[in-house]
Amino acid sequence: DTEVTQTPKHLVMGMTNKKSLKCEQHMGHRAMYWYKQKAKKPPELMFVYSYEKLSINESVPSRFSPECPNSSLLNLHLHALQPEDSALYLCASSQDEEFTDTQYFGPGTRLTVL
Amino acid sequence: EDKVVQSPLSLVVHEGDTVTLNCSYEVTNFRSLLWYKQEKKAPTFLFMLTSSGIEKKSGRLSSILDKKELFSILNITATQTGDSAVYLCVRGSARQLTFGSGTQLTVLP
Numbered sequence: 001d002t003e004v005t006q007t008p009k010h011l012v013m014g015m016t017n018k019k020s021l022k023c024e025q026h027m028g029h030r031a032m033y034w035y036k037q038k039a040k041k042p043p044e045l046m047f048v049y050s051y052e053k054l055s056i057n058e059s060v061p062s063r064f065s066p067e068c069p070n071s072s073l074l075n076l077h078l079h080a081l082q083p084e085d086s087a088l089y090l091c092a093s094s095q096d097e098e099f100t101d102t103q104y105f106g107p108g109t110r111l112t113v114l
Numbered sequence: 115e116d117k118v119v120q121s122p123l124s125l126v127v128h129e130g131d132t133v134t135l136n137c138s139y140e141v142t143n144f145r146s147l148l149w150y151k152q153e154k155k156a157p158t159f160l161f162m163l164t165s166s167g168i169e170k171k172s173g174r175l176s177s178i179l180d181k182k183e184l185f186s187i188l189n190i191t192a193t194q195t196g197d198s199a200v201y202l203c204v205r206g207s208a209r210q211l212t213f214g215s216g217t218q219l220t221v222l223p
Contacts, residue, residue, distance in 0.1 A: 045210075045211070105158075107155050
């Protein structure tokens with residue numbers, strides 16, 4: 001199984017809502033990543049988890065809250081988002097943080113904030 | 115500065131044409147050079163290049179790395195409309211991927 005899955009595929013939320021994005025992999029990877037991608041731009045790294053611990057937080061606003069409940073799951077909790085947070089959110093995983101260049105990407109969640 | 119620069123930014127060709135996409139990168143912490151294809155969703159992996167001068171091929175796509183001049187090219191021969199996508203060049207190092215801005219390729223029938 002070389003797949004990273006993400007749910008939901010699409011999400012529309014208001015600025016006062018609380019929602020969560022989910023990511024799952026069963027490849028035994030110990031590093032997992034969240035990226036944000038705006039239209040016509042490359043992905044921007046948000047967070048890296050290594051062995052279920054937060055390793056990198058790229059100065060992301062606190063309205064985005066990551067969580068890694070176990071080695072297969074990665075969540076991104078969303079609260080009080082702004083319309084400019086609308087984007088494609090990509091999850092990825094790699095064997096571990098030292099093998100960042102062999103990341104497998106999930107299909108993404110397309111988020112729209114109204 | 116930690117940059118990956120791709121050219122051209124966009125390209126429009128007709129089916130059957132051959133295209134060459136360019137990528138130059140900074141050498142800092144270099145370990146690999148990756149090419150991805152992105153349509154409307156997640157990037158899909160095409161190639162990883164680590165050695166200079168060795169061409170990698172997959173069907174009509176091929177890529178090569180020049181570590182002396184710090185660039186890579188991605189060639190697509192006999193283009194098809196299904197090749198229309200953004201092609202991302204990515205520099206890989208331990209613990210970090212640095213993305214180029216991508217080349218938007220449009221193949222017209």
